[in-house]
Amino acid sequence: MDNDILLKIRLELQHLADPEIQKGQFHYFKEEIHNYGVKNPAVSKLAGEYFKVVNDSGKNIIFVLCEELFKSGYIEESFIACEWAYRLRREFVPEDFKIFEKWVNEYFGNWATCDTFCNHTVGSFIEMYPQFLSNLKQWAKSENRWLRRGAAVTLIIPAGNGKFLPDIFEIAGILLTDKDDLVQKGYGWMLKSASKQHTQEVFDYVMRNKRIMPRTALRYAIEKMPEAMRQQAIVKG
Numbered sequence: 112m113d114n115d116i117l118l119k120i121r122l123e124l125q126h127l128a129d130p131e132i133q134k135g136q137f138h139y140f141k142e143e144i145h146n147y148g149v150k151n152p153a154v155s156k157l158a159g160e161y162f163k164v165v166n167d168s169g170k171n172i173i174f175v176l177c178e179e180l181f182k183s184g185y186i187e188e189s190f191i192a193c194e195w196a197y198r199l200r201r202e203f204v205p206e207d208f209k210i211f212e213k214w215v216n217e218y219f220g221n222w223a224t225c226d227t228f229c230n231h232t233v234g235s236f237i238e239m240y241p242q243f244l245s246n247l248k249q250w251a252k253s254e255n256r257w258l259r260r261g262a263a264v265t266l267i268i269p270a271g272n273g274k275f276l277p278d279i280f281e282i283a284g285i286l287l288t289d290k291d292d293l294v295q296k297g298y299g300w301m302l303k304s305a306s307k308q309h310t311q312e313v314f315d316y317v318m319r320n321k322r323i324m325p326r327t328a329l330r331y332a333i334e335k336m337p338e339a340m341r342q343q344a345i346v347k348g
Contacts (some may be wrong), residue, residue, distance in 0.1 A: 117179055120161055124187050127153050136186070144221050146186045156186045158194040165195070170202050174210060181218040189224040193232060200235040208236065208243050212250075212258075219257040222293055229261040234268050237275075246279045252286040259286060260297035270301055273308030280316055287320060292327055299331025306335055317344050 116118075124147045165173050167184050173195055180192035202217035211233055237243055241272025262282050268274050279301055286298040292330075308311040317324065317332050321344060333344045 116161060116165060116176065116281055118189070118192065120157065120180075122181045123157055124149055124154075124185075127157075128348050129297065139223070140221055142221055144186060150185050153189070154190050158191040161191070162195055162198055170199050173199060174207075178218075180208075180216065181214050181224075183263065183323065184218070184220060186221065186223060189219075190227060192228045193224070196228070196232045196321055197235065198323075200232065200239075203236050203239055205240055208240070208246060212246070215250075215257050216253075219261075222260065225257045225261055227263050229265040230267050233261065233265045237265055238269055243276070244275065248282060248285060253283050256291050259289065259291070259294045259326055260284070263294070263297040263301040266301050269303045270304035271307050273305075276305060276312060279305050281282075283316070287328075288325070289325055291327075295325045295328040296331055299328035302328075302332035303334050307333070310336060310340070314340050 126208075127149045128146060131148060133146055136144070136146050136148065148187065165176060177192035177196050180188040183189075215225065215228065215233075219228070237247065237300075247262045247265060250258040251316055253259055253262075263286060266275055266282070270279055283298050285300055287296055289295055289298075302313050302316070313332065314336060317329060319347040321329055334342045336344070
């Protein structure tokens with residue numbers, strides 16, 4: 112059944128593919144991407160339809176299918192895998208973290224897959240099992256840019272809800288002078304999200320570190336702050 116399901120999904124994606132959309136999607140990425148050229152709503156619809164087919168197979172089989180979809184390198188297939196994994200969030204167990212880490216480390220090749228997976232699937236896992244925040248801090252030290260970005264974007268949703276502030280600052284500290292602009296944007300986004308509930312604390316953090324914080328990260332971090340704070344933070348110290 113596994114191969115049949117994947118074949119059917121791939122045939123449907125090929126049928127839905129639009130060369131103009133495929134070409135237009137290239138503009139959003141600096142890195143090389145593989146895509147069919149299918150709009151996100153159509154991909155989400157396909158993911159939902161086929162999840163009904165595989166749902167009774169159980170989490171382990173669905174995770175095997177997710178891995179095969181991630182392996183392909185196609186963004187649309189990765190989005191289906193992301194959605195399937197997220198739909199199983201109520202069944203997550205601590206041992207799943209190793210699987211998630213493997214996927215990010217071995218198969219991810221663009222920010223869209225990284226963000227979709229880490230924002231939702233890994234973020235939900237961390238809220239269930241916060242003891243794995245220490246593992247995210249190890250991601251932040253990785254040579255793999257997607258693990259480093261993932262360490263930050265995993266905490267976007269919890270950060271917006273006021274959670275894990277000390278850990279957010281610790282991860283930001285590890286990534287503070289990272290040379291990769293996608294990592295800078297990732298941790299800047301994490302700080303921006305944290306600023307919703309902890310504006311003063313994030314402002315103080317930025318002010319302490321703005322001399323060495325890359326401008327990209329700084330601008331992301333202060334984007335939602337009051338104008339007076341933004342102006343103060345943006346002035347070179």
